[in-house]
Amino acid sequence: MIEAGSLIRSLSGRPAARNFHTFVINEIGHGIVTGQFPVGSVLASDAVMMETYGVSRTVLREALKTLEAKGMVEARPKVGTRVTPSNRWSFFDPQVLSWHFYAKPDARFFESLFDVRSALEARAVRLAAERRTAEHVRLMKYWLHQMELADGNLEALGLSSLEIHRAVAESAGNALLRSVTGIVELTLALALKSLDDTTRNDYARATLAALTELVAAIEKGAPDAAAAAIDTVVALDNARATTLL
Missing domain, CATH: 1.10.10.10 (Winged helix-like DNA-binding domain superfamily/Winged helix DNA-binding domain)
Structure with a gap:
């Protein structure tokens, strides 16, 4: 594990x-x-x-x-x-996915990763907007605050973002959708790997803004708005990761 x-x-x-x-x-x-x-x-x-x-x-x-x-x-x-x-190979296995972080970047594999992440998270956020509890929302807001405090620290930024995605998957109430976590972490890590001093702050601000919109939509019980927000989040990570190719 x-x-x-x-x-x-x-x-x-x-x-x-x-x-x-x-x-x-x-x-x-x-x-x-x-x-x-x-x-x-x-x-x-x-x-x-x-x-x-x-x-x-x-x-x-x-x-x-x-x-x-x-x-x-x-x-x-x-x-x-x-x-x-x-x-x-069992590509949904988080360990197998993690080893691909160190492999030579491959355009087709990256495309597959983001296709699957987009599909699974789109469904997860819609369910989260219907099934979230006050505790789920509290946890998401806590990690949003931790993202605000990251102040350019990639590890803190990435871990806080990942925890928001994990909380969303948990609030969806679908055990199988929790398997998206490994894909989210790999794609997020690839995006973070691509950052440098000139791109880090813009990425952090844009991601925080999109995740803030996502959490607000989930709290309001607005599935369409939540789906639009997660599309923005995934697109930001996709744009960064593809610069590694």
Whole structure:
């Protein structure tokens, strides 16, 4: 599992807490997505990987089972562990998504990411406008205030924005729509990665304004206005992320 917000925290170079199991999963998964271990290639033997990563056979086997469950590798008798084609990967898995942050930017993949995010969040905000509670709105307003206080700090800005999206997904009352969080975090992290001293403040102001409109629309129970606001938010992140291409 990957903790929500860990990808955004990595922008500041803050190391994530890890254990041997997650370390091996991340090393191999990252290597597959970035092409270090190409599709169709066979991973090194257990003995070599145990020495490379400094782990026991039990830890290595558990890590490979996790990657197999994500559709990224398959173990074959007398062949070894082979990297599977990307069309078998579990792209809604937050960990799989997070590894794509480090991969070479790909226009078609970016387009797919934002298409899915736009569709899912459009539905989520409409449901949120119908089902939100006072506590949901209070939480959204709290994180809006934290965005105001971010003052150019990318990590604080990104985490506050992400928490608003998470609160919206929660208030929608649809457990499956909560799966959008991983996509939101990756697209948001890509947008933040593109920023520099000349673009940071404009992006922060525009995003805060759009999210403020979103929260106001949800509080008023106005689904059309909420959908229009989230379209603006997604478009802002899309415009920034595509500058990485």
